[in-house]
Amino acid sequence: MNLIKRHFLNNKQLILWALFLNFGQIFTFDLIQSVKCRLYECCSPPYLPNNFTQLEENLNKSLFGQPLVQSTIVSALRGHFNLNGPKKALVMSFHGSTGVGKNFVVQFIANSMFERGVKSKFFKLFIASRDFPHNEKIDEYRETIIKTIETTVKQCHTNLFVFDETDKIPIGLIDTIKAYIDFYTEVDGIAFRKSVFIFLSNSAAKDIAQLTLSYDKQNVYRDDFQLKVFQTEIQNSIYHNKEANEKGLWHASIIDSYLIDFYVPFLPLERDHVRKCIRAEFRNYNYTTNKTNESGILISKITDSDIENIVDEHVYEPPGHKKYSSSGCKRVPFLVRTFIYKKMLSSQLNDEF
Structure with a gap:
């Protein structure tokens, strides 16, 4: 015992x-x-804030002339992350001409998803002209894409992959990611369903501009534009039209398999939108217009006339209408910085004399 x-x-x-x-x-x-x-950085709070309220506020404050973008993107991201069990990765394709805000919005999205924004190790950017310039190296590029995506997702379930200039990507290369954005629970033991993929492209920009002009002629406000009409136009354009030098998403399997969830149109910008971009850029330097002191004396460093001079520096199209800025707001930071420098130089010269 x-x-x-x-x-x-x-x-x-x-x-x-x-x-x-x-x-x-x-x-x-x-x-x-x-x-x-x-x-x-770890795959846990506070590094993954997923703060889409802040994203919505930033878009409302800093993005001009893009109501379809604002209404689509925030809802898509909230639905993807806030509802349990997404069935697949979220895929959005941004389309529009130069300077209308595509990269700008990507930065806001990255900042809302990651504490470190675009510097996060869970954010990956591919630029076609830099990373995939040669059609004959498509097999090598496929290996790079696969390795980057799988390595990143193994580190964290929440990640953002951006493919810029998809109109310049070798035909067929984009289908490398098909398995990662399809309705699979796992691929080789890895779950990709919480990932976000975004494509950026200038393709279909003319189609978007023509639709916008057509609505404008009918006196339809941008807030009343129908997303479905633009999405159909974009999808047909990029699928059926082959870009120069065998580039683009021509006959891409991810398109005819309906794996792109949202085709997001970035509308061409009018003079008033350019004007708002200029004012916002000046605010970054603490410059304001028509600011007065308590005695009502004008003390601002810039005037409405200064703003209009910069607005007029832009080229507007199409011929006969001259309604939309050909470069969007892309030149605004350069023009504003140049103006400020000249203003400072002029002030120094006046002080000397």
């Missing part, structure tokens, strides 16, 4: 010791992880 009792006590001690060691390992691991995540 004593032998049995001693045997039981010995086993109990072994069990308690094993539990202690196991707890110690867990505690040590958690402690190491805690310290690590204070020093380096």
Whole structure:
């Protein structure tokens, strides 16, 4: 009986010791992880804020003339992350001419998803003209894309992959990601369903401009534009029209498999939108227009006339209408900085004399 009792006590001690060691390992691991995540980015809060309220506020404040963008993107991201169990990765394709805000919006999205924004290790940017310039190297590019995506998703379930200049990507290359954005629970043991993929392109810009002009002629406000009409036009344009030098999404499998969730049109910008871009850029330098002191004396560094002069620096199209800025707001930062520098130089010269 004593032998049995001693045997039981010995086993109990072994069990308690094993539990202690196991707890110690867990505690040590958690402690190491805690310290690590204070020093380096981790796949956990606060590094993954998913703050789409802030995204909505930023778009309302800083993006001009793009009601379809604002209404589509925020809802898409909230639905993807805030509702349980997305069935596939979220895929959005941004289309429009130069300077209408495509890259601008990507930065806002990255900032809303990651504390470190575009500097996050869970944000990956591919630029076609830089990363995929040669059609004959398509197999090499496929390997790069696969390795980058799978390595990133293994590190974290929340990630953002951006393919810029998809109108310049070798035909067929974009289908490399098809398995990652399809309705699969896992691919080789990796779940991609919480990932976000965004394509940026100038393709279909003319179609978007023509539709916008048609609505304008009918006195239809931008807020009343129908997304479905633009989405159909964009999808048909990029699928059926082959870009120069065998580039683009011509006959892409991800299109005819309906794996792109939203084709987002970025509308051409009018003079008033350019004017708002200019004022916003001046505010970045603490320059305001028509600002007065308590005595009503004008003390602002710029005038409405200054703003209009910069607005007039832009070229407007199409011929006969001259309604839309050919470069959107892309030149605004350069023009504003040049104006400020000239203003400062003039002030210095006046002080000297």
